[in-house]
Amino acid sequence: MPSPAATAYRRFLPWKPWLEAGFWLAATAINAFANSAVAILEYQRRGEPMATWEPLAWEWSSNLMVLALVPATAWFTRRWALHWDTWRRRWPLYLAASGVWSLLHIGGMAALRHAAYAAHGERYVFGYWPREIAYEYLKDLRSFLLIAGIMLAYRWLLRSWQGEARLLDAPDEGAAAEPVERPERFLVRKLGREFLVSTADIEWLQAAGNYVNLRVRGHDYPLRSTIAGIQMRLDPARFARIHRSYIVNLDQLAAIEPLDTGDARVHLKDGTALPCSRRHRDALRERAGAGEPLSARPPA
Structure with missing residues (x-):
């Protein structure tokens, strides 16, 4: 609730x-x-x-x-x-x-x-x-x-x-509980309280100036980073760059709709539609469907 x-x-x-x-x-x-x-x-x-x-x-x-x-x-x-x-x-x-x-x-x-x-x-x-x-x-x-x-x-x-997010840093002493370069969780601070969210729960990411907005279960959490910087720390088997301003969680992908311009529109399971530039379209299609044809329309 x-x-x-x-x-x-x-x-x-x-x-x-x-x-x-x-x-x-x-x-x-x-x-x-x-x-x-x-x-x-x-x-x-x-x-x-x-x-x-x-x-x-x-x-x-x-x-x-x-x-x-x-x-x-x-x-x-x-x-x-x-x-x-x-x-x-x-x-x-x-x-x-x-x-x-x-x-x-x-x-x-x-x-x-x-x-x-x-x-x-x-x-x-x-x-x-x-x-x-x-x-x-x-x-x-x-x-x-x-x-x-x-x-x-x-x-x-x-x-x-x-709520504002940040990735977990290495501890001052001792070994990190999880890989710092590719963390499995990030920390969200909201109204003075802190809680951990799994990186796998990120649905998509959008660049916003000096921040990258992380979409998690309907909430947006700004993370101070560049889109390229956060991409390097995400699991490439799970996340894919689809636009200069967007990264998507492949587990959330529902369909890829080609456009007449050569670009595409990515439809997620929750109904969200994100832009996909032509330079990323073919690579996304191969990763998402192993070379299968693009879906003409998102599933109903």
């Missing part, structure tokens, strides 16, 4: 894209409105004349560009995720990325402000570019690191919720 946590996680998944998009939209709107109100009140407190649309143009142009950069930031932090064992060598990459992020933010923000001022019959003056870019970068560095930190922390929470 599924645990309450597992059930809650499965219920969360259909809502996940909407909640993520809603979070960034809400954060953008709240920040833009709050900063605009502060700017208006500040000018009023000093008794300086200020058209209301100006601080609105300043803040919304900035926040809309931040929102536009969220997908790129998500891709970057997923592709080069930070971990305790990688942050020392990757922090220069994040520092460089913050510079690119800032230039895109400043350029887009300035363009939006020029358009807003032109719509009101006025001209927007950015100021002395070197000084203003340095000033904006100091603010953008903080914003970039905050957004990246939120994304990394969010993914860590999701992995903790769904």
Whole structure:
């Protein structure tokens, strides 16, 4: 019987894209409105004349560009995720990325402000570019690191919720209980608890950035590895590479459906369909059926 946590996680998944998009939209709107109100009140407190649309143009142009950069930031932090064992060598990459992020933010923000001022019959003056870019970068560095930190922390929470896998390491002393280079089990940590799962229970594997998702009895467990790295540690008699992003357990194979493109579609016993590239199709057919013709359709 599924645990309450597992059930809650499965219920969360259909809502996940909407909640993520809603979070960034809400954060953008709240920040833009709050900063605009502060700017208006500040000018009023000093008794300086200020058209209301100006601080609105300043803040919304900035926040809309931040929102536009969220997908790129998500891709970057997923592709080069930070971990305790990688942050020392990757922090220069994040520092460089913050510079690119800032230039895109400043350029887009300035363009939006020029358009807003032109719509009101006025001209927007950015100021002395070197000084203003340095000033904006100091603010953008903080914003970039905050957004990246939120994304990394969010993914860590999701992995903790769904469970994160790792292969067993060799003990500090004595012989290993099982072969380390080709382990028979892997360790799953979920919500602070750890349990062992047999490698034979893996149905298929999918590359996902710095992780490989292991499909086990309807659950996905991310394992920090490359698809090539984990393939080297799996039993080649049981697992086969079918695509640059997929490995399948041959015991789970139900049928191989050829496609007009020369590729194929692999159907598993649970009804899952996975892509099979043409470079792997013939080898998979030979291993799965000893050279028998490919099934035209999956079995009913």
